Amino acid sequence: MKFSPLVQELIDTLKCLPGVGAKSAQRMAFHLLERNRAGGEKLANALGKAMIHIGHCQQCRNFTEDELCQICQSPKRKISETMCIVENPADVIAIEQTGEFQGRYFILMGHLSPLDGIGPDDLGLDVLSKQLETGQFREVILATNPTVEGEATAHYIAELASKYQLTISRIAHGVPVGGELEYVDGNTLSHAFSGRKSYQY
Template sequence: MRFSPLLDELIKSLQVLPGVGPKSAQRMAFALLERQRAGGRKLAHVLSRSLDHIGHCRQCRTFTEEALCPLCANPKRAANGQLCIVESPADVVAIEQTGQYRGRYFVLMGHLSPLDGIGPEDLGLDRLADWLAAEVFEELILATNPTVEGEATAYFIADIARRQGVRVSRIAHGVPIGGELELVDGNTLSHSLMGRKAFAD
């Protein structure tokens, strides 16, 4: 025993959270018991309700408590004919905030990672193939992260899409707006050079 049995159990349970070790869990438990009892009760309630009700959208796989997420349920989005592939629900929010995209999404909930045992089925790529076969899309936009795994995943999905005759594009990678050339890493800069476009007047 370190603390009382129930407090020990609380500290252990809090370590299920990513990035929370024994010390932070102890600090969290003390803070909740000492100053945040109302907030803690709310958290316990919302957490249990979320785990009971939040599942995946049956079309795009993002988190939602409905069968279809609001974006997939929107007929204007369906009429647009574009499909954007992202790794996480947070990427959907980031792209939505640009206001530049009016199509639908497919959320992989990760990327291909054979070493971690994450294969195409875990990313729902069989369902994506079915979707591309069942509906006519004008364009599939690959917006996976520009990491080794993200690129490999993008190549894999491009293959599936081309087999269905869908045009495939990849979001541009290069020097970030407001960034200084001097501070940008060489890899990004060489992408930026290779991806150069005719200068618009």
């Protein structure tokens, strides 16, 4: 015996969400049906609109329903001479929250991964090259994740960018602020030592 067709369809489609299996999908379906029909309808609308209208910013590849995203539209950022390259839209949010960076972004939407068939073109590196060619930028900050794939991607982009006369930098590796040295892994610790800076009084 199964649920009625529409209920079953709802449960099956909910399983397309990441981290949602059969039991969670069932729980979500019943929660919406029992306690939050209005929320469910809103979600259906938002999902429908989003799947159709949201595309990529033509400049930085971030998700947006417009031609250019809000950051690329900003007059201040338009004339910025610094570009920060990140893997995911979520990274942009994390960096924006620090308020440390006021330049433009470029979002790769992933990292180089030959085994998964993800090559330079999938990361929009052709689009990136064209933007670097214009000569607007003086510095490229490589802010890909500090993982093996992220490092490889950073390395690849650094080589690509070296053709244009600009400063290429990588975000610093080291011990995270607020952590205890005792629990920091050896790799990070050796990075922290090799990357040491003269003490600022």
